[in-house]
Amino acid sequence: MVSFVIPGRPVPKQRPRAGKNGNIYTPKKSRVYEETVGWAGKQVFKNPYDGPVSLQVKVYLAEPGGDLDNYIKSIQDGLNSIAWRDDRQVTRLKAGLFVRPGVKERVEVMIQRL
Template identity: 60%
Template sequence: MRYHIIIPGRPVPKGRPRLGKNGNVYTPRKTREYETFVGWKTREVIKEPLVGDVAMDIKVYIKSQCGDLDNLEKAILDGMNGIAYKDDKQVTVLAIRRLRDKSERVEIELWEVAE
């Protein structure tokens, strides 16, 4: 079975970990909020995490430049972790593209890979 997930709005690349005043390392708030949003949109489509190897095709639609593609991919995969799959190390096939469009969004096609 193939799943199609749409994350509306401007994609947010994974931010670098920050060092807090108390010496703790934390993920920037904007990144955490986007990953949570990705998780909620994923839950609307996938009810139980997939257990086998997973393939993903990610299309990132943006109006203008929006961070490095690898940082966008990391925020998306981390947001889906534990929801679409148990762990992102299950992703064995990954394609990601950045496309220009006035309607900013991320479209993800996801499916289990037959062994």
């Protein structure tokens, strides 16, 4: 099992947007957070896992924010090609959202091969 912490306020995955030219893109705030997630993952993963994995995510917020499933999507997308080759490999998921005033905002991640 591998565990690590993604420091700072988590960012829920935002819906894709259409640019003026009609191209679809991921909003900058989501893209930057996914890069932060990837950086944290690179500190503990040398190579991505093959095969099914279990993902456990604990999201800590000082005040209410987005939906838990959108936080999870940011984490999964940020760890593609780092913790696993594709987030379709996540076949078991356990997640929690904890809102407590004054808490140090972060995400705790645990990943295990199945």
